[in-house]
Amino acid sequence: MPIAVDARPAPEHLAEAFRRVRAAGHADQPAVLVHDLERLRAKIADVAAAFAAPGALHTLAIKANPLVGVLRVAVAAGAGLEAASIEEVHLALRAGCPPDRIVFDSPVKTEAELAEALRLGLRINADNFAEIERIAALHTPASTSQIGLRINPELAEAALALTSVGHRGSRFGVPLSQRPAIVDAFERHAFLTGLHVHIGSQGVTIPELVDGVARVWDLRRELVAARPVPIDMFDLGGGLPAQYRDDAARLTPTAYAAALRAAIPELFTADVLIVTEFGRSILADCGFVVSRVEVTKPGPVAVLHVGADLFVRRVYRPHEWHHDFIALGRDGRLLAGEPVPTTLAGPLCFGGDLLARDLPLPSLAAGDHVLIRDTGAYTLSMWSRYCSRAIPLVVGLDGPELTVLRPRDRISDVVAFWGG
Numbered sequence: 001m002p003i004a005v006d007a008r009p010a011p012e013h014l015a016e017a018f019r020r021v022r023a024a025g026h027a028d029q030p031a032v033l034v035h036d037l038e039r040l041r042a043k044i045a046d047v048a049a050a051f052a053a054p055g056a057l058h059t060l061a062i063k064a065n066p067l068v069g070v071l072r073v074a075v076a077a078g079a080g081l082e083a084a085s086i087e088e089v090h091l092a093l094r095a096g097c098p099p100d101r102i103v104f105d106s107p108v109k110t111e112a113e114l115a116e117a118l119r120l121g122l123r124i125n126a127d128n129f130a131e132i133e134r135i136a137a138l139h140t141p142a143s144t145s146q147i148g149l150r151i152n153p154e155l156a157e158a159a160l161a162l163t164s165v166g167h168r169g170s171r172f173g174v175p176l177s178q179r180p181a182i183v184d185a186f187e188r189h190a191f192l193t194g195l196h197v198h199i200g201s202q203g204v205t206i207p208e209l210v211d212g213v214a215r216v217w218d219l220r221r222e223l224v225a226a227r228p229v230p231i232d233m234f235d236l237g238g239g240l241p242a243q244y245r246d247d248a249a250r251l252t253p254t255a256y257a258a259a260l261r262a263a264i265p266e267l268f269t270a271d272v273l274i275v276t277e278f279g280r281s282i283l284a285d286c287g288f289v290v291s292r293v294e295v296t297k298p299g300p301v302a303v304l305h306v307g308a309d310l311f312v313r314r315v316y317r318p319h320e321w322h323h324d325f326i327a328l329g330r331d332g333r334l335l336a337g338e339p340v341p342t343t344l345a346g347p348l349c350f351g352g353d354l355l356a357r358d359l360p361l362p363s364l365a366a367g368d369h370v371l372i373r374d375t376g377a378y379t380l381s382m383w384s385r386y387c388s389r390a391i392p393l394v395v396g397l398d399g400p401e402l403t404v405l406r407p408r409d410r411i412s413d414v415v416a417f418w419g420g
């Protein structure tokens with residue numbers, strides 16, 4: 001059956017997937033993270049189909065989900081990988097990604113890291129002028145790396161200040177208003193043949209994304225007219241929001257690509273390698289988490305095995321980071337019943353470790369489960385070691401196949417993490 005990537009996976013479907021995980025011998029796990037690898041493949045294919053730019057390099061942002069098993073599936077499905085650190089570059093290599101399909105975007109690259117990136121032949125986006133000078137000193141004609149410069153398009157305002165990076169005052173990239181200095185850098189360095197823009201993440205709109213890309217495309221026009229060396233890599237970043245609620249708009253890659261095509265028709269026909277770097281929009285709805293309810297307390301409060309360790313943003317800024325929660329019984333079936341305002345508490349030793357307050361849910365008892373939707377991006381990758389609990393079991397479902405992507409931490413793993 002084809003996978004409906006234009007709709008959220010239905011609660012019944014998620015509950016059924018959880019029951020399969022339990023049946024495969026994992027019923028005693030306090031919590032489990034599940035990734036739908038078949039859906040990931042379909043989401044990657046959907047991006048490629050939406051842009052319909054043959055030869056485009058669609059990369060997956062590793063920081064959204066660095067599990068090597070997930071990255072491997074993405075690479076096998078035709079995606080490249082975007083690395084926010086040299087460590088992520090090595091995750092990409094481990095996942096079998098060819099170096100020319102790795103985009104190295106770290107905002108703080110040391111000389112040694114730049115030398116390694118050039119030696120490997122990665123695509124590199126410089127963040128600032130000082131980095132360009134470092135690359136100039138290290139670059140040799142033998143290097144196959146393609147090098148771009150990240151531009152901050154200086155959009156007017158950010159809905160989500162914490163994750164926006166393409167607005168006035170952002171520290172990422174060279175501000176577009178420094179046009180003369182940008183033109184000068186491209187005139188002096190023939191190795192600079194790419195432009196990069198990444199505007200933000202959850203909270204931006206398609207018109208904002210298109211506005212940012214169009215501003216940098218305008219810059220490309222000017223640069224191309226000014227010098228003989230082509231600018232043949234145009235990296236428009238990621239940033240498309242994911243749908244975390246049924247009543248929120250679903251911003252599809254098809255809608256985004258259509259808006260880009262309308263605003264910049266030549267983007268898709270110019271002699272240029274289009275690069276994208278989506279993370280959240282591809283991965284979020286490819287994953288969910290289920291925790292057993294360990295105990296209930298008056299309130300009612302249901303105490304779970306995941307909290308601020310796995311959901312840092314949700315716990316500290318609950319109004320900005322929504323998740324839907326689904327109550328499941330002992331057997332993993334959807335619970336019915338009159339909703340009661342329920343507080344979902346995490347397992348950490350501080351009063352604020354709450355995933356939800358007074359959320360209407362069917363009455364939960366110890367041994368029941370809570371399923372948390374849309375956890376495929378920026379969840380495990382942001383794991384906090386506070387209170388030193390084990391990272392739960394992580395599994396991948398691929399049609400009928402189940403694979404362990406990461407076994408639950410052993411206590412000795414945690415002790416070793418802290419130097420023991």
Ligand SMILES: *Cc1c(COP(=O)(O)O)cnc(C)c1O
Binds near residue numbers: 084
């Ligand atoms: C984080 C990041 C991405 C991915 O962003 P999403 O919002 O997950 O699509 C892409 N490019 C760069 C440079 C990033 O920092």
